[in-house]
Amino acid sequence: MAYRKLNLDRDKIDQCRDIAARIVSPVQKYIDRHSTTSIERSVLRIFGIEDAHLEMPHANLIVDRLDRDRLRKGIAHWFGRALVHTKLDAKVLAKKLATDELRLEDIPEVPEEHARRAARELAEAGLRRLDEARRKRDGAASNLGIGPQPWKYLIVATGNIYDDCAQAVSAVATGADIIAVIRTTAQSLLDYVPDGITTEGFGGTLATQANFRVMRTALDEAGRKAGRHIRLVNYSSGLCMSEIAAMAAFERLDVLLNDSMYGILFRDINMKRTFVDQYFSRLICARSGIIINTGEDNYLTTTDAYRNAHHVLTSQFINEQFALNANLPPEQMGLGHAFEMDPTLEDGFLYELAQAQMIREIFPRAPIKFMPPTKFMTGDIMFGNVLDTMFNVCGIITEQSIQLLGIPTEAMHNPHLQDRYWALKNANYIFQNLRHIGDEISFNPNGKIARRAHTVLENAHKYLRKIEVMGLMKSISKGMFAEIERAEDGGKGLEGVFQKDRAYFNPVLDLLKERGS
């Protein structure tokens, strides 16, 4: 791959990585000392506790019924003890606990070693299921093959999982490689994952394990017909970040939206909660071979894409370090960015090229995800199509990995069936017609594009240094990202964060960490 066209300062890039590592390090120390209710629920889910009682998941009921002081030892400690004492099957035990037939705190002590062994066995069984799901998916991908990059990423969002399937299958027939089922918008603030197949939602469809399964089955079928593996995407963000990761891993999803800071900035979720949760969720993604997609594109919807291009790069460096800490290899880091410059900007396309090429070169192994224009889509669908065309041209020239296709009716409604069709036809034509254009192009070393890339890198370097001095949490509270300010103890979900006891026990965490080091 001809990834060195801008003659970027490699030392500067290395320095940026070093600074980002130093920025993340104190946060990682915080993460290592803490857990959250969501992580403890994920542990139960990996133990195989997937049922619900009166629409509330057993995992929630069990964790919520245990007082916070006891929870500091880890749910696995208590659950393991109950397993040994009652000798019940995990699911049966979970049901009794969830319906208050049994209480964890009432169960008499058993030898610590026995309790731990019981929990560890469940954890190992859970991870075997994760690994099995991964093998199955990787097998399908290598048997069927996958489309050439940029992978065409399309969104469905009807609220009804069956309509979603019909639309997804239609998109696959026209060339889609990746299907994302948008979540109903308020789901990120739910502190539990709903249960079962759903047919109602606003602006999207509820993420449930059953819905994952329905869509996975539909895409497997569509993929067999189309002769390529179709990747499925959902959202590991919000208050149930790590639980969704576990559920998605079991149901063979391929990609998860997962950002170390998105929830803080754009969903007003408490930063401590998000940092602790993202770590565990990424450990699961790493183990399951799930590609994460980070949300830097969102910054450009609140700030100016030309002036604040270095914010995107800065955040990518930080996301990369968090990901490395969670054992994610670069091949699973779908760092995000977007084509959002004002279309009236003179030479705007050159700056978009500079940005996209620069990111490609700085993260050569990462499956970079390129997001389409949204801010300057007006409802003039003809002009919208032109903007999307330029976006696609930029994507293929700069060899992006994942191209979220722009839809001409952006900002009007969730895409109609034919909207998606236009988008695909546009991308099919451009990607096919310009397939190897990237190999043919080199940039004038003193031209606008190269100079712009250097400037953005330089600015990101300065910005990282500023953040390092201030500290990451303080920087967020000062509006350094997306020009949005979030207080350290503000936002939602802080009550779910707790400090681990010295005897904290989490066999899932131990196993997940082991693998990478």
Place this chain on the structure above:
Amino acid sequence: MLKVNLKKLKAYGDRLDDGIVQLSFTLPVSASPEAKEAARRYAEGLGLEKVSIPAMEPMGEGFAYFVAYGYAKHSIDFTKIRVPKVEIPQMDYSELKDYMARNIDRQIVVIGAATGADAHTVGIDAIMNMKGFGGDYGLERYPLMKAINLRSQLTNQQLIDKAAELSADAILISQVVTQRESHIKNLKEFRDLIKKDKRLPKELVTIIGGPRIDHALALKLGFDAGFGPGTKPSQVASFIVHEYMKRRGLREKQATVETQAQPASQRTEINAPALHSEKPRHEHHHAGKHHGDRPRGEERHTHKPRQAVHHAATVTPNKPPEALDQNTDTLPAAVPQKKRRRRGRRGGRRHRKRREKINAATNTPESGS
């Protein structure tokens, strides 16, 4: 010049009154000659004659997409059309700034949010954030406005509580992505809640905005104004300032000689007695229902809101700023370079300060909700 018959207005394709219409749609059947014929008849049923289907595209199994052309039979009497609009004089940022400095003795408090299930803040950000939209500064930049953008994920009740807490003079609600009329449901709920709430002053201005909002809908739902896509912040600001003065019976003070911001035509417009003679209407404003009863005649002969400028159609190229130094971090884009630097630095600092204050005010009460 073409002689257009306004009493019988028809679509224009190639010749006057040919009534040519283009449309595209999907039928949930696979592409086939029968599907194409079905599409033709479907378009005929929509009132088109001599329908042609130049494109039938298969979209996977069970769906086909069509482009259709046809000649529409019917016509519209244009002379009979009345559309409710926000009928107030429009001023731009600097005109409004001067106007407010002359006429208003305190900051107008404006709060805004995308409410309900909608988490899309592009609309409210474009109107409220300092930078604004399309070269027009946002409400945060107005010195005599205290603009507080609460962004998204608020319930209607939370927004109303916030309005009471901050003594808001105006509330902006944005509804961007909606499905199956969920925005209507949400706005109705807001209206019902606000009617019941005793803490809010009767002068409170309520405004809605979004791609599927227009002024007529706003009035129908009991809001004071509705703004559709392409709206500039100054249009919203003009309306807020105008209503603020009107509802308090404030009269405009004349501009001094050195502030020549206002063109003469607009000055007379603002002084137009019609605006003040409407006062009694607002005695019972709070019920939010009077708009429906507003006599239609009022809507004539006033200024139309400024048209939204399409990005691609703008003639002057937007030059990028040259440097990206740290100091320019908070500068707005899309205004001429010189002006931006001078104002931006001042504005930037003030902006940050105020935002810190606002942040302190807005972040505390709802943590952990």
